[in-house]
Amino acid sequence: MLKLHKTIESNSALLIFGILIVTSIGGFVQIVPNLFDESLHKGTANVRPYSALELTGRDIYIREGCVGCHSQQVRPLVAEVMRYGAASTSGEGIYDRPFLWGSKRTGPDLARLGGKYSDKWHELHLHNPRSVVPQSIMPAYPWLAKNKVDKSIIVAKMQLLKKMGHPYTDAEIKQAKSAISDKTELDAIIAYLQILGTFR
Amino acid sequence: MANLPLFWQITVVVLTIAGLIYLLFLGIMIYYAKEPVKHEVMWDETLEEGQAPVPAWWFWSGISAAIFAILYMLFYPSFGNYTGLLSNGLISEKYALSKAATQDDYYRKTEKLEQTDIVHLQFDAEAMKLAKNTFVQYCASCHGVEAKGQPSFPNLTDDAWVWGSTVDKITQTIANGRKATMPAWGIPLGKDGVDKVAKYVLSIANNNYNEKTHGAGKAKYQQFCVACHGANLQGNPAFGAPNLGDSAWLYGGDLATVKQSIANGRNGVMPAHKDRLTALQIKLLTAWLSRNN
Numbered sequence: 001m002l003k004l005h006k007t008i009e010s011n012s013a014l015l016i017f018g019i020l021i022v023t024s025i026g027g028f029v030q031i032v033p034n035l036f037d038e039s040l041h042k043g044t045a046n047v048r049p050y051s052a053l054e055l056t057g058r059d060i061y062i063r064e065g066c067v068g069c070h071s072q073q074v075r076p077l078v079a080e081v082m083r084y085g086a087a088s089t090s091g092e093g094i095y096d097r098p099f100l101w102g103s104k105r106t107g108p109d110l111a112r113l114g115g116k117y118s119d120k121w122h123e124l125h126l127h128n129p130r131s132v133v134p135q136s137i138m139p140a141y142p143w144l145a146k147n148k149v150d151k152s153i154i155v156a157k158m159q160l161l162k163k164m165g166h167p168y169t170d171a172e173i174k175q176a177k178s179a180i181s182d183k184t185e186l187d188a189i190i191a192y193l194q195i196l197g198t199f200r
Numbered sequence: 201m202a203n204l205p206l207f208w209q210i211t212v213v214v215l216t217i218a219g220l221i222y223l224l225f226l227g228i229m230i231y232y233a234k235e236p237v238k239h240e241v242m243w244d245e246t247l248e249e250g251q252a253p254v255p256a257w258w259f260w261s262g263i264s265a266a267i268f269a270i271l272y273m274l275f276y277p278s279f280g281n282y283t284g285l286l287s288n289g290l291i292s293e294k295y296a297l298s299k300a301a302t303q304d305d306y307y308r309k310t311e312k313l314e315q316t317d318i319v320h321l322q323f324d325a326e327a328m329k330l331a332k333n334t335f336v337q338y339c340a341s342c343h344g345v346e347a348k349g350q351p352s353f354p355n356l357t358d359d360a361w362v363w364g365s366t367v368d369k370i371t372q373t374i375a376n377g378r379k380a381t382m383p384a385w386g387i388p389l390g391k392d393g394v395d396k397v398a399k400y401v402l403s404i405a406n407n408n409y410n411e412k413t414h415g416a417g418k419a420k421y422q423q424f425c426v427a428c429h430g431a432n433l434q435g436n437p438a439f440g441a442p443n444l445g446d447s448a449w450l451y452g453g454d455l456a457t458v459k460q461s462i463a464n465g466r467n468g469v470m471p472a473h474k475d476r477l478t479a480l481q482i483k484l485l486t487a488w489l490s491r492n493n
Contacts, residue, residue: 025215025219026219028215029211029212029215029216032208033204033208033209033211033212034204036204036205036208037203037204037205037208038203039203040203083337085476115471115472115475116471116476117341117342117471118468118469118470118471119469120352120467120468120469121341121342121353124352125341132341132342132350132353133341
């Protein structure tokens with residue numbers, strides 16, 4: 001055994017290889033079996049792919065970096081469930097690509113936001129958060145109301161997601177452009193915010 | 201995590217136990233390798249290269265880590281469908297996912313509060329403090345921390361109740377939400393009409409009605425607005441049409457804002473809270489809001 005030890009220790013290529021093998025066993029045990037756990041891949045009863053408008057809003061959420069201050073996952077801890085609502089489950093997020101769980105909470109978690117506020121409140125809040133929450137440190141996003149959404153890529157986006165298994169119908173993809181024409185970025189992001197947490 | 205197919209459950213168990221046994225074996229083996237093993241190389245007369253046994257603290261930390269791992273697996277969900285000895289007390293799904301259970305913890309005397317009627321709750325300082333906390337958490341971003349409202353969101357501390365002031369009505373408002381629809385009158389009234397009727401409404405609110413200047417606006421009001429706001433501008437709680445003759449304004453009582461309300465319409469939405477709050481929380485809020493009625 002000690003001889004083996006010496007052989008490995010004095011040959012760095014062998015040592016690197018050995019370390020890789022040993023650590024990958026740990027990774028293997030933690031990760032691979034979960035890929036075969038059906039319950040982690042099955043959607044909840046209410047889950048559905050994002051509509052054209054919601055998908056556009058989601059991309060604006062990503063573009064504006066909201067995820068840098070807001071998480072979207074309620075952990076199964078007493079205090080969190082009390083504050084935000086039911087704990088998040090994997091089945092709610094099967095159409096989240098990429099997922100936006102986040103890990104930074106400068107602002108509150110948004111996983112159960114849908115229906116909590118009115119569209120009007122979001123409109124005022126995104127235009128200037130201080131107008132409704134005087135102590136807020138959230139940045140203002142006044143340009144969202146002025147910009148029309150970019151509809152040139154929505155069809156390609158939905159087609160790609162369809163290839164990855166999101167069950168869009170051909171009709172939905174065909175109507176995607178007209179569904180978001182004339183909408184502002186504000187309309188889109190509010191549509192997205194209002195369905196957060198409703199796929200439970 | 202507990203839904204792995206049997207094959208993978210066995211894989212996890214076998215690899216984990218094998219890993220533990222290997223760790224123990226390695227530790228013990230190194231511990232008993234007491235004699236330093238010298239290698240042939242000798243530097244600078246006395247500098248040797250070789251292998252010495254590990255220090256005792258290192259050996260014992262290794263053994264403790266293995267023991268800790270075994271205890272951890274015993275108490276917490278680890279293998280397959282095994283949920284762990286502590287699962288009923290600590291992080292069981294039951295506790296974490298059930299709102300009622302979590303709230304029991306916070307509103308310690310849930311049962312007692314549930315049985316107390318609203319009037320008595322209003323005299324219970326501790327219950328009112330809980331109610332205020334609940335309000336700050338769930339309602340303040342719209343109605344303000346002191347419930348005094350802000351433009352577009354009504355003041356809940358005055359006597360002007362758009363949707364009714366009884367315990368029943370307030371409970372309904374909180375649980376099911378309210379949607380108010382004030383149609384846009386800009387087109388049927390025209391610019392001049394909006395101006396006239398706005399001035400008429402303000403003349404009643406400010407108590408300076410004058411037949412000569414406000415008569416035309418009154419006629420328009422009678423034609424377009426009585427159905428909802430009533431002959432005396434008193435409003436109608438059945439569909440949330442506010443009293444226009446008092447000093448409480450939801451959107452603002454200056455001429456420009458009143459004209460905007462009339463020309464573009466308004467769609468105030470109070471969100472439903474029955475899925476976010478328990479019956480007890482709604483009761484506490486109702487008691488708190490109606491304590492001055």
